[in-house]
Amino acid sequence: MARIKKVLVANRGEIAVRIIKALKELGITSVAVYSDADRDALHVILADEVEYIGPPEPLKSYLDIEKIIDVARKRDVDAIHPGYGFLAENPEFAQAVIDAGLIFIGPRPETIRLLGNKVESRQKLVDAGVPLIPGMLATGLSMEEYKKEAEKIGYPVMIKAAAGGGGKGMRIVYSPDKLESAIQAAQREAKSAFGDESVYIEKYIENPRHIEIQILGDRHGNYVHLFERECSIQRRHQKIIEETPSTALTHEKRMEMGETAIRVAKTVGYESAGTVEFLFDKYGNFYFLEVNTRIQVEHPITEMVTCRDLVKEQINIAEGNPISFKQEDLRQHGHAIECRIYAEDPEKDFMPSPGKIIFVSEPSGPGIRVDTGIYSGFEVPPYYDPILSKLIVWGRDREEARRRMIEALKNYVVLGIKTNIPYLIDILEHPEFVKGNTFTTFIPDHMQNWKPETGVPLHVFMAVEAFQESSSPVSVSQDGRKKRISDPWLTVGNWRIVK
Amino acid sequence: MKETTYVYGKEEYRVTSDSEGNIRIITVNGKRVKFSYRKVQEHVFLVEFEGRKETVYVAGERGKFYVWTGKRGYILEEKSEEYSASGAVKKEEGVQYVTSPMPGKVVKVLVRPGDRVKEGQGLIIVESMKMENEFTADFDGIVKEVKASPGDQIDADVPLVIVEAESRGE
Known part of the structure; x- marks a missing residue:
């Protein structure tokens, strides 16, 4: 040790x-x-x-x-x-x-390598009984073979272009009689979009949610899971809001997913903190996606509801110690939500917005945590990810956490660059978010034509006028005439109280 | 009395301000309102008007003001002779000064001086925060000048390409 x-x-x-x-x-x-x-x-x-x-x-x-x-x-x-x-x-x-x-x-290099190789790890996990999205990567089958394959997977199925991306060459088929024409259409589309008409069939996941399980493993063969995080609110595959617990899970389903995640960890002899990602459908089926072999951006929400420190636990495990707690010691207390604060302009198609932050004021109060990399006067460089900070709140239940997050976002002041804060507030206030109807299609379904309120309220101009007046070393006296301010504190320079 | 025109996106606001003793009077596009304010901390203002109280955060640099109202952010620019709303287009009719609103690296220059360009045609690609952003022509025209080359590190609001409208000077 x-x-x-x-x-x-x-x-x-x-x-x-x-x-x-x-x-x-x-x-x-x-x-x-x-x-x-x-x-x-x-x-x-x-x-x-x-x-x-x-x-x-x-x-x-x-x-x-x-x-x-x-x-x-x-x-x-x-x-x-x-x-x-x-x-x-x-x-x-x-x-x-x-x-x-x-x-x-972090995990051992061979674990990172194995889990980074999707084909190799897929077989190992199937053998261990981990559910994967049913489907066949085989292309160029005859129509009869495609039909047999679709029957085996079960409808609805998704036809995907092998060279695919961006929805091109994709078709959802709900019944066998529509399969043939859908495959032909997908092939034509794939051919014209990618110059390659190969398509394959996969199970279509209805109302998918992204639900992941936090795991820990040590070199003594101990494994625990720290429950789930739901990260369905994504924009172009980038997570922006995460929460735990998920509104979709029952206690039984949560434990089933946790046990499956531990099975994944055991299969590869996982050491340190990791995340097993699943896609979850409206029938309660879940399918393995991948393992993230690192501490994740959204780890704080797990820390908030389990009262554990994942970074400290990583260090403890790296020292060769056993995990400092047992599965039965863990409970989920209350509800936590995280919002990622990005330097981007939601009004201009999320164009990056690096530059000098003139002023920052962070929210504070019960149940509020800010993990930040910025401060007043910091110049956000244009070379890296646009993530500035993460705002994390805890509440006794989801609704308290949601309202607390909205208030915290309203009190998160970042002047000098654009951020996605107004966009985040509108997501949290959306009736479907309130209901917990958070599917990975949330942003395209509900936020596609997002526009901020138009028009500038009067008090904005009042404050701008006030700002200009107060920042010039001239004040307006009672009779309306301008005069120099003669406050000695403004001219004294550096000073300190010595006694 | 002070008179300023502020630009917010595509909107313009004519604002005059005056005072009667401790009471300020502001007129925004013809609407006249009395208000008072207190600066409670650097950048933090309490504004009172018509029985309402609002907390507004303001910072500013060189005629550009950043405002947060506790729900929305606004960037207002003082209208001057040189630049108009977006900062990208000079006020001068029919001339587009293509600038990037953020610092970054020029990845690709898509046009050369003398090229004819169509409205919406890509002119230059700038990479910032691992994303590529293409800037396009506002109107049909001719590329007058290209002031950047691939690999250049560029600052925000510096002209990169200058396009002149087709009809201009004919």
């Missing part, structure tokens, strides 16, 4: 800050790395030690394995935490860390 005393955080932004804070609480020395674009970033301000690693382009800094290992050696760290994104799911990196005689805070 190796006691970890110093950790390099190979990441930036809010997750680097999150990890550094956990390290500080554990009394572990933190080392941050930064590119030219992140000289003044929050993770650099907070870390105990910092090391420059190169130009802003990720390939020359945060993705440069050699540079990061060099820093780890130079700073004499015991372990590296990769966060999410960048090198987190790169098995070569995990191996390089181990080869340098250091601890990789």
Whole structure:
């Protein structure tokens, strides 16, 4: 068992800050790395030690394995935490860390490699009895063979283009008599869109939800699951709102999914924190999608309802200790929701909006948590993911959490760049969201033609006039004439109270 | 009395402000309202009018004001002779100064000086935050100048391509 005393955080932004804070609480020395674009970033301000690693382009800094290992050696760290994104799911990196005689805070490299290879892991999981979306990747079958295949899978089925994407060459078929014409249409469409007419058949998932299970495993063969997170609210496959518990699960279904996730973990001998993702249909069937072999963006909602710290648990496991709690110790308390705050303009097709943040004021109060990478005066660089921070709330039930989130978003002030906050408020206020009808089609179904209210309210102009008046060193006196302000505090310069 | 025209998206607001003792008077597109305000903290204003109280957050730089009302954000620009609403198009009739609203890297320049372009045709692609954004021609015209090349790191609101309307000067 190796006691970890110093950790390099190979990441930036809010997750680097999150990890550094956990390290500080554990009394572990933190080392941050930064590119030219992140000289003044929050993770650099907070870390105990910092090391420059190169130009802003990720390939020359945060993705440069050699540079990061060099820093780890130079700073004499015991372990590296990769966060999410960048090198987190790169098995070569995990191996390089181990080869340098250091601890990789995450799963073993062979686990990352295996689960990254969808074909290889698929067979292993099928053998272990994990449900996958029924279907056949075989293409170029005869019409008879397609028909047999569809019968086997069960209607409705989805016809998909092998070269596919963007809905082209896709058809949903509800009954056998429609199959032949649908396949021919899909083939024509695939041919003209991709120059390849190959199509295959898959089970069509009705009213799909994205539900994932948080798991932990250690090297002593212990596995636990920390229940589910529902992440169905996605825009172009990017999650934007996550919650737990899911409104779709009964206690029995939750336990069944949790046990299935543990079966996946056991099958591959999973170590550290991971997430098993499923697609969940309206009949209560669930199908394995993939395993994310890292700490996830949305991990805080699990922390809020289980009262556990997943980053600290990762470190505990990386030291070689058993997981610090048992399955039967875990309960879900209340309800948690997370909103991802992105630097993007929802009024202009979500165009990125980097730039200088002039002023930030974060919400606070009971049950509110902000995991952030920004502050007033910070310049959001244009080189990286547009995620600025995450707003997480906890409530005794879903409705309390939802209302708390709306109030918190209204009090989250970010001036100087555009954010998706107004868009998030409108999703949370949508009647279908209130009802818990959160399917992965929520955004295309309900938010496609989203437009903010038009017109500027009068008090906006009042405040802008007030701002200009108060920021010029001239005030208007009672008689309407302008005069210089002579407040001594404005001219005193730096001062402090000495007694 | 002070008079300003603010631009919000495609909308324009003519605003005059005045005061009678401690009471301010604002006229927005002809609608006249009395109000008072208190600055409670840097960027934070309490505005009272017609029996209502609103908390408004404001920051500003160079004629551009960022406002949060507790539900919506607004970016207002003071209308000046040089730039109009989007900042992308100069006020000058029939000339488009293509700019990126955010800093980034030029990935591809799709036109050359002298090219004829159609309305909506792509002119230049800028990458920012791992997304590619294409900027297009506002009208049929001729590319007058290209001021950026692939690989350039560019700032926000700096002209990259200049397009002149077809009919202009004929």
